[in-house]
Amino acid sequence: MDDYVRALRSARRQGIDALDEPAGKKILEGAGIRVPRSVVVKAGDDIRAAAAAAGLQAPLVLKLVAVGVVHKSDVGGVRLNLRTLDELASAAQELQTSLRSRGIEPQGWLVEEMAPHGAEVVVGGTMDPEFGPMVMVGLGGIFVEVLKDVSFRLCPITKADAREMLEELKGAALLKGARGGAAANVDVIVDVLMRVGGEGGLLLRGEGDLAEIDINPLIVSPEAAVAVDARFILNKGP
Ligand code: ADP
Ligand code: MG
Secondary structure, eight states: OOHHHHHHHHHHHTTOSBOOHHHHHHHHHHTTOOOOOEEEEETTSOHHHHHHHTTOOSSEEEEEEOTTOOOGGGGTOEEEEEOSHHHHHHHHHHHHHHHHHTTOOOOEEEEEEOOOSOEEEEEEEEEETTTEEEEEEEETTHHHHTTOOEEEEESSBOHHHHHHHHHHSTTHHHHTTGGGOOOOOHHHHHHHHHHHHBTTOHHHHTTTTEEEEEEEEEEEOSSOEEEOOOEEEEOOOO
């Protein structure tokens, strides 16, 4: 059994609903999907020293890690573009105070590097009760949330399927650099789709243990695709 399946099973045995973001990102990294360089800092530890020791390059991102907080932005739990270690430390102070006033006790922080600018894409997957793992792709933000502009395929997909999925999106032109944006690198999105939904991908390997994977967003620049958020929801059944 590989580390990925072992992590899913051990979380299920502990009755956990979903892996936290650092654990999810470790799995993505193990599967060859790029994630930001990061460090996890326990609440109360010296966040400046930890970020410096990890050699992280500013600008940095500060994120809340807390049991039960799924949408970090909803509670103000994500701070972007912190330019110095001082800004990082004071952002953590402020966030701690505001979270406590909402009754949220941070377990710790995820401090990570900012991904290069690019288009925000969502890659995910669910388990269809009849057909098994399905992989999904959409454009981030309002395209997924409001316009439901997503495409699905049964796993395993081929590279040709992955390309077709992207072409099917109503907003596909945005990936090609419409409206003055830089063209996103379609090949790197195809690569991520294969690692999630292809033969031997995360969805097929997680079948039985997994309910859902959500990479929201994958930030796709001309050079790279970086998964800046990751959620693995576990199967509650037997
Ligand atoms: P949430 O739990 O609210 O979905 P995310 O981790 O997705 O939190 O962060 C919210 C938003 O902040 C993302 O949609 C993305 O636009 C931006 N973001 C998060 N992490 C990074 C990063 N490392 N680099 C650049 N932008 C980021
Ligand atoms: Mg997110």
